[in-house]
Amino acid sequence: xxxxxxxxxxxxxxxxxxxxxxxxxxxxxxxxxxxxxxxxxxxxxxxxxxxxxxxxxxxxxxxxxxxxxxxxxxxxxxxxxxxxxxxxxxxxxxxxxxxxxxxxxxxxxxxxxxxxxxxxxxxxxxxxxxxxxxxxxxxxxxxxxxxxxxxxxxxxxxxxxxxxxxxxxxxxxxxxxxxxxxxxxxxxxxxxxxxxxxxxxxxxxxxxxxxxxxxxxxxxxxxxxxxxxxxxxxxxxxxxxxxxxxxxxxxxxxxxxxxxxxxxxxxxxxxxxxxxxxxxxxxxxxxxxxxxxxxxxxxxxxxxxxxxxxxxxxxxxxxxxxxxxxxxxxxxxxxxxxxxxxxxxxxxxxxxxxxxxxxxxxxxxxxxxxxxxxxxxxxxxxxxxxxxxxxxxxxxxxxxxxxxxxxxxxxxxxxxxxxxxxxxxxxxxxxxxxxxxxxxx
Amino acid sequence: xxxxxxxxxxxxxxxxxxxxxxxxxxxxxxxxxxxxxxxxxxxxxxxxxxxxxxxxxxxxxxxxxxxxxxxxxxxxxxxxxxxxxxxxxxxxxxxxxxxxxxxxxxxxxxxxxxxxxxxxxxxxxxxxxxxxxxxxxxxxxxxxxxxxxxxxxxxxxxxxxxxxxxxxxxxxxxxxxxxxxxxxxxxxxxxxxxxxxxxxxxxxxxxxxxxxxxxxxxxxxxxxxxxxxxxxxxxxxxxxxxxxxxxxxxxxxxxxxxxxxxxxxxxxxxxxxxxxxxxxxxxxxxxxxxxxxxxxxxxxxxxxxxxxxxxxxxxxxxxxxxxxxxxxxxxxxxxxxxxxxxxxxxxxxxxxxxxxxxxxxxxxxxxxxxxxxxxxxxxxxxxxxxxxxxxxxxxxxxxxxxxxxxxxxxxxxxxxxxxxxxxxxxxxxxxxxxxxxxxxx
Numbered sequence: 077x078x079x080x081x082x083x084x085x086x087x088x089x090x091x092x093x094x095x096x097x098x099x100x101x102x103x104x105x106x107x108x109x110x111x112x113x114x115x116x117x118x119x120x121x122x123x124x125x126x127x128x129x130x131x132x133x134x135x136x137x138x139x140x141x142x143x144x145x146x147x148x149x150x151x152x153x154x155x156x157x158x159x160x161x162x163x164x165x166x167x168x169x170x171x172x173x174x175x176x177x178x179x180x181x182x183x184x185x186x187x188x189x190x191x192x193x194x195x196x197x198x199x200x201x202x203x204x205x206x207x208x209x210x211x212x213x214x215x216x217x218x219x220x221x222x223x224x225x226x227x228x229x230x231x232x233x234x235x236x237x238x239x240x241x242x243x244x245x246x247x248x249x250x251x252x253x254x255x256x257x258x259x260x261x262x263x264x265x266x267x268x269x270x271x272x273x274x275x276x277x278x279x280x281x282x283x284x285x286x287x288x289x290x291x292x293x294x295x296x297x298x299x300x301x302x303x304x305x306x307x308x309x310x311x312x313x314x315x316x317x318x319x320x321x322x323x324x325x326x327x328x329x330x331x332x333x334x335x336x337x338x339x340x341x342x343x344x345x346x347x348x349x350x351x352x353x354x355x356x357x358x359x360x361x362x363x364x365x366x367x368x369x370x371x372x373x374x375x376x377x378x379x380x381x382x383x384x385x386x387x388x389x390x391x392x393x394x395x396x397x398x399x400x401x402x403x404x405x406x407x408x409x410x411x412x413x414x415x416x417x418x419x420x421x422x423x424x425x426x427x428x429x430x431x432x433x434x435x436x437x438x439x440x441x442x443x444x445x446x447x448x449x450x451x452x453x454x455x456x457x458x459x460x461x462x463x464x465x466x467x468x469x470x471x472x473x474x475x476x477x478x479x480x481x482x483x484x485x486x487x488x489x490x491x492x493x494x495x496x497x498x499x500x501x502x503x504x505x506x507x508x509x510x511x512x513x514x515x516x517x
Numbered sequence: 518x519x520x521x522x523x524x525x526x527x528x529x530x531x532x533x534x535x536x537x538x539x540x541x542x543x544x545x546x547x548x549x550x551x552x553x554x555x556x557x558x559x560x561x562x563x564x565x566x567x568x569x570x571x572x573x574x575x576x577x578x579x580x581x582x583x584x585x586x587x588x589x590x591x592x593x594x595x596x597x598x599x600x601x602x603x604x605x606x607x608x609x610x611x612x613x614x615x616x617x618x619x620x621x622x623x624x625x626x627x628x629x630x631x632x633x634x635x636x637x638x639x640x641x642x643x644x645x646x647x648x649x650x651x652x653x654x655x656x657x658x659x660x661x662x663x664x665x666x667x668x669x670x671x672x673x674x675x676x677x678x679x680x681x682x683x684x685x686x687x688x689x690x691x692x693x694x695x696x697x698x699x700x701x702x703x704x705x706x707x708x709x710x711x712x713x714x715x716x717x718x719x720x721x722x723x724x725x726x727x728x729x730x731x732x733x734x735x736x737x738x739x740x741x742x743x744x745x746x747x748x749x750x751x752x753x754x755x756x757x758x759x760x761x762x763x764x765x766x767x768x769x770x771x772x773x774x775x776x777x778x779x780x781x782x783x784x785x786x787x788x789x790x791x792x793x794x795x796x797x798x799x800x801x802x803x804x805x806x807x808x809x810x811x812x813x814x815x816x817x818x819x820x821x822x823x824x825x826x827x828x829x830x831x832x833x834x835x836x837x838x839x840x841x842x843x844x845x846x847x848x849x850x851x852x853x854x855x856x857x858x859x860x861x862x863x864x865x866x867x868x869x870x871x872x873x874x875x876x877x878x879x880x881x882x883x884x885x886x887x888x889x890x891x892x893x894x895x896x897x898x899x900x901x902x903x904x905x906x907x908x909x910x911x912x913x914x915x916x917x918x919x920x921x922x923x924x925x926x927x928x929x930x931x932x933x934x935x936x937x938x939x940x941x942x943x944x945x946x947x948x949x950x951x952x953x954x955x956x957x958x
């Protein structure tokens with residue numbers, strides 16, 4: 077049996093305690109399959125005395141995470157503190173410089189400093205593993221870095237934020253508005269007190285930036301991501317989507333195009349009869365389109381103490397087995413510069429919901445504006461308002477509002493923006509148009 | 518840059534040619550990410566002259582696969598010949614004995630000789646990798662062997678045969694009977710001329726036996742798998758399933774129970790609103806329930822030249838990176854003996870379709886027989902026959918047959934078998950009852 081692998085764990089929140097549970101519960105299994113022991117030798121956290129439901133008394137306590145990072149006894153520094161700068165960044169950098177392997181779940185840190193840290197790891201010949209940073213327990217980093225080696229990846233996308241998916245799923249199942257469901261999610265602990273980071277799409281964007289770099293061998297480009305959140309999705313959109321055979325999901329999408337890489341986070345329509353549409357509640361998923369493997373979809377728990385700890389344990393196992401890879405698959409010296417594909421050139425179909433004045437000529441005007449931009453329509457649904465019984469011949473009172481839902485054939489984002497701007501200028505709509513991209517699966 | 522990794526490839530059918538395509542198309546990508554070249558140095562197949570759409574002239578030709586297996590120039594022997602014995606088995610054994618790494622896609626060989634070959638590989642310190650043997654392009658072996666290291670796996674199951682899933686999906690979409698859809702699948706090349714191996718569930722069982730051993734650390738036990746095929750599924754079952762909120766899939770299921778391991782291959786009902794229910798056509802999926810990761814689902818192409826080649830390339834990449842693991846994760850010396858859980862003890866809900874004589878007392882008799890075995894019913898559907906218009910008070914002619922569909926609450930297989938046997942003995946049914954297990958997701 078080889079020497080034990082010695083860990084220092086910084087951060088004993090939900091993931092840290094989950095990790096200690098995994099490593100202790102499955103110590104025997106790990107010993108058998110790895111041929112060596114995994115030992116936790118020291119830990120660090122903000123508060124030593126806090127009740128965590130596990131006994132940390134048997135591990136050496138190091139008050140300062142940065143000091144733990146360079147502790148002579150440890151082989152691997154496990155960073156579960158969080159935050160894009162501050163102690164986490166300092167400690168990870170110190171660990172790598174000291175020639176320690178690093179395992180982290182910190183997506184914000186990686187989205188901001190990932191390449192620089194990867195470069196450090198490569199120089200020192202140590203691992204920088206971060207399976208838990210994207211989609212929790214789903215082994216997407218391993219899949220891209222190892223399993224899909226013989227593929228050129230064309231697109232990677234997924235449902236990467238459990239809070240958003242929980243809110244959208246609940247809105248759909250219960251027909252309730254966004255604000256109400258968000259409030260309930262906050263009360264139940266599924267959403268933060270300040271939910272902007274999740275519902276605004278920023279958390280998804282952090283994770284997407286990491287996947288993009290891995291999948292396409294380019295520099296990280298978090299700043300270049302087009303980000304829209306779910307706060308403007310209404311029950312009317314969800315219902316109309318359902319009628320038309322779609323479900324609305326917050327997706328992060330990275331796509332290789334002839335003019336560069338398109339990175340976007342936004343609510344998207346996906347076909348109701350697809351596996352991704354059935355990914356509900358806090359569950360996450362990641363889809364990868366490779367030129368040889370075809371379409372691969374991974375579905376699982378995107379967060380939570382145990383699932384995230386499972387991913388961290390996998391990273392530790394790889395180190396125990398002596399596997400040290402360039403963190404972003406392509407060595408940093410050979411990463412290509414990132415070229416941003418302008419979203420105006422995005423090609424796809426669109427869902428549009430308009431709130432129009434129910435007057436003669438309105439539909440004709442809308443259809444003309446679409447035609448001017450060469451946007452052809454796959455379907456138009458204008459529902460009879462509830463007050464108008466069939467066959468009564470009742471006419472709307474002047475100024476009555478009625479919803480119109482359009483699905484376009486494939487077109488460009490630029491054409492859509494121009495057409496909708498013209499429709500708004502015409503004064504035919506009472507509210508800004510709602511436009512949702514349809515993602516082709 | 519390290520020394521190139523040198524391959525000998527035996528078998529140039531669809532997977533072999535797909536592999537050569539992957540390795541040549543992505544030679545640059547492999548060199549960058551692996552830091553070394555992957556070189557095909559020699560190949561072997563039944564016919565040298567056959568047109569394969571790729572140029573094999575630049576590789577050294579070795580007529581005898583067994584000779585190629587021990588070729589002094591190669592580091593890795595790639596076996597894509599197939600078959601549980603014969604040349605494939607002989608060549609793989611020879612390669613391992615000669616200290617060559619082996620990559621194979623041969624599930625039949627592994628299901629029969631896997632442990633013995635793994636033992637050989639472990640003794641020689643070489644890899645025996647077989648990602649392509651189960652579920653084609655889906656990286657399920659890597660996921661179990663590496664990503665889920667910190668988990669005890671409770672159940673592994675999936676749709677592992679594309680032919681069966683294509684037939685069931687087509688039967689459902691087009692409302693056509695099994696025999697007709699099978700014939701069409703044969704004409705289109707989706708099913709073999711002798712389809713027994715696929716539709717009888719044997720191919721699924723081969724793959725399942727490998728997953729079971731990996732997931733539970735036990736000896737291979739292909740012979741102990743309970744196997745039922747899809748040939749008895751009727752459009753009536755598919756329609757009734759749909760009405761009740763289910764879809765029928767051929768599943769391979771391995772489950773850890775208190776009395777041992779339950780391994781079964783059979784058509785199963787899965788909830789219509791689940792990601793697995795949306796796995797349609799030739800697509801495969803594998804679900805893994807781990808105690809830390811929770812439920813993980815992988816969906817992708819289970820067969821085909823390119824997808825399978827992607828998996829083989831992944832295995833080769835691991836070897837190029839120096840990763841050599843015990844083939845079945847647990848070293849063979851520490852594999853536990855396999856204890857079979859008797860299917861009679863299986864616990865679950867059941868779908869039953871009976872064709873009964875439409876006579877007074879029939880339903881009462883059926884319900885009593887179920888009650889005698891403590892089987893409680895969740896739902897009973899007896900449809901009015903088409904000829905009986907509502908409100909006519911028309912009574913069936915003596916001997917008229919009518920279908921009755923039952924869904925039970927959770928019970929045991931033994932109770933179900935006894936209840937159905939009693940119902941048959943009572944002479945209330947015109948055909949043997951159709952019983953389909955409902956898999957709890």
